Every structure is written in C-alpha cells, then in structure tokens.
Amino acid sequence: MAHIEGIRIRNFRVLRDITLGKLWNLQQAEPLTPMTAVIGKNGVGKSSLFDAFGFLADCLKSGVEEACDLRGRGGFQRVRSQGQQGPIEFEIYYKEEGNARPITYELAVNENSAGRPYVQRERLRQRRKGQKHGWPFSFLVLNDGKGVAWKGEQEGRKIDEAKIQIDILELIRSVEDMEKEESRETEIVELEDPRKLGIATLGSLKQHPRISAFRRFIEGWYLSYFAPDAARSLPLAGPQKHLNIHGDNLGNVVQFMEREHPNKFQAILDRIAVKIPGIQKIDTDKTADGRLLLRFNDKGFKDPFYAQQMSDGTLKVFAYLLLLEDPTPPPFLCIEEPENGLYHKLLESLATEFRSHATGQKGSSQIFITTHQPYFVDALSPEEVWILEKGEDGFSDIKRVSDIDIVGQMVKEGLPLGGLWYSDYLDAR
Secondary structure, three states: OOEEEEEEEEEEOOEEEEEEEOEOOEOOOOOOOOEEEEEOOOOOOHHHHHHHHHHHHHHHHHOHHHHHHHHHOOOHHHHEOOOOOOOEEEEEEEEOOOOOOOEEEEEEEEEOOOOOEEEEEEEEEEOOOOOOOOOOEEEEEEEOOEEEEEOOOOOOOOOOHHHOOOOHHHHHHHHHOOOHHHHOOEEEEEOOOOOOOHHHHHOOOOOOHHHHHHHHHHHOOEEEOOOHHHHOOOOOOOOOOOOOOOOOOHHHHHHHHHHHOHHHHHHHHHHHHHHOOOEEEEEEEEOOOOOEEEEEEEOOOOOOEEHHHOOHHHHHHHHHHHHHOOOOOOOEEEEEOOOOOOOHHHHHHHHHHHHHHHOOOOOOOEEEEEEOOHHHHOOOOHHHEEEEEEOOOOOEEEEEHHHOHHHHHHHHOOOOHHHHHHOOOOOOO
C-alpha cells in the first residue's frame, strides 16, 4: 500500500516552512515511520498540521477555492501564513509499494488579481529506472492550468521545464523539441477551471496510470473528526462500507460488515470487546425497519446497553478499533488527539493497537496522529515522534525526537518517552 515518506508545507497558517521525513532532494533524511505522532503544547500548530492533510484532500475533491472556505478555514487570506505574500505550497514524497520508485507531488495555491484562490503550479515527478542522482523526470507540469503530461508508465527524456510557459504555443514548441517517438506519448494540457487540480481531471483517464494512482491515494485518506454524539445518532437503514469522518454511520458500517463478512463479523466484535475495559460482549440487534443497533454487554449487568447509552470513551475506542478491522483499510489514517475522553491507562494499549495495524501485513494503513498526552507518547519510540514548537517569530518549528541525542540515550536506559516530554527534555529548538 502507498506510504508517505515525507512532506513539506509552506505558508499554511503557522506552518510557514516545515518538513517531516524524506524528500527527493533531502535523501539523507529518514522517511516517516508507519505510525507518526506529532506532539506539542496548545497553540503550536498541531491542528494546523492535521488540517493541512484535510486541505489537500478537500482541494482534490472540491477545488482550491472551496477548500479555503471549508471546515471554518475562513478563506485564502486566513489560510495563508500571516504576513506572507507567496503561495501556499505542499510537497509530498511517497511510494506506491515497498520497492517502487518514489513519486513527488508539488502543489502551489495562490490568489489571482481578483483575490480568488487558484492552482498556480502543479507537478508530479519520479526518477527513471536506475537513476539515483539528478533531477527526477516530470511527467506532469502545469503552470496556471496549462502544461504537459506524459502518458503511461514509461519515462522519456527530461522535459525542459524552463520552456513551459503560460502561452499554449510555447508549450507546443517545447514538446516539439523532444524526440518524435516521445512526442507521441506527451499530451498538451489546458484545464478549463484553474481552481481545480490537474490530478483530479487527468487522474480519471486510463492513459495516465501514475496520476490515477496518486489521485486514488489521496481520495483514500481518512481524517477522523469523530464525534461521540454523532455516533449515537440512529442513521437510516442501509450498509455502508467505510466509517465517515464524524462516525455518525457507525451502525451502517456494522451492517455492511455483517452482510459482507458474516463468518468473520462476530469474531471481529469479540476481538474488540476484549480490548475495551468492562465490556464482556458486543453484538447487534436488528430493528423492524432494517437498522442494525450495537449492543454492549457490560460486566455485572444482565441486560445489554445500546450504543446510545454508552460513554464517549467506549464509543471512541470502539470506532477506532472497528476502523482498524476494516477489510480494505484507508492508505492514510489521520487522527487528531485520540486521547480525548479516554481513561489514561487505555492510551498505551491504543497506541500499541495503532502501531500493530500500521506495521502489520500488506494492506495496513499508515497512521498519523497529533496528541498532547504523555501517557500515549510513553508507548512510542523516538523515531515515531515529532515535536512541534513555536519559534520567536510566531511560526512553528518541528524536529524528530530521535534527533535529540540525550533523549535517545535516556530512552535506552528505560525512561518512558512521555515522561521525558512531561519533564521538558524534548525541545524542537
């Protein structure tokens, strides 16, 4: 399954310029681990980092103008780092499979003369087979919605990107400079709407399999905005394959799993029940109108409790564990502060469950978590944890905890990482 090895974010709220992991031009850095946690005090930018992934997903789904207004973002000027004049920029370095050559996706979102957001630049690039040094080959280059795209899986000679201008005639001349057989595999692109991503349009075409793969990767991201009150609602009858971001279709997902995986379904509920303190058994009850209700058998009580009667913490743990049991899990799972509403002694076991899933068999999700709970961090290694702090200029700095020498030595001596954080041994500056 696809895996993000690194990401760079520029001019996104307090994240003026931060890099996590490995990039195509930062090969000496270690890639992101299967499970990554970002820690820090309140107000340092953890929510902004979480929302950066949501912003990218919204750009693909709805376009950049709508993405700037969704989820209370307040428009482009509020999304762009205060006092900055350049575009909002993202760079994602990822692999489709373990041995695949990494692909870099670059996106720049700016505002036009009318003050409306648009896609200023977009590019996908990948090194050729056997290439270890030099600039990767760009198989998609778009400037202001105009550019070229390379068809298929094979690479050609590197396009001279300096020749790619806004004028479509210049684009044609640039392509004609290539060898004739290569020109037949190159497509001149001009998007109708500059507010839409090129990967949204080209990624739906069979002749662009690498672009399609990246589009599917982002479309598969799951960002959890789980709300226990939403999970207590009674949705309309009907199975649904995946849990939505708020969790209000919890019963629909249970219904889908019971229908599609009847032999495994009760075993899944039994495995989850063992992991939730105080719960002896979980089963279902079908209503007359076809809905499926969750029943929790609490130890010490004869009659079961329905999901509507359960605590926030129990519902949250159940939702997370059900998410990890998804037969077709999302490639990238992003969770903000999973500790909210949970008993502190549950946090280490929850972290262990997340890591077990992220490092498990083929088909598991890469997991990205923001947290401010030391008990959760106690279960993590220094390589898995990044600390985010505010610099003197008001913008965020980030550093991998394993790069702090004294911390690595103390963890080897048996001191818990969360305890070291609580004692102020972790410092990003």
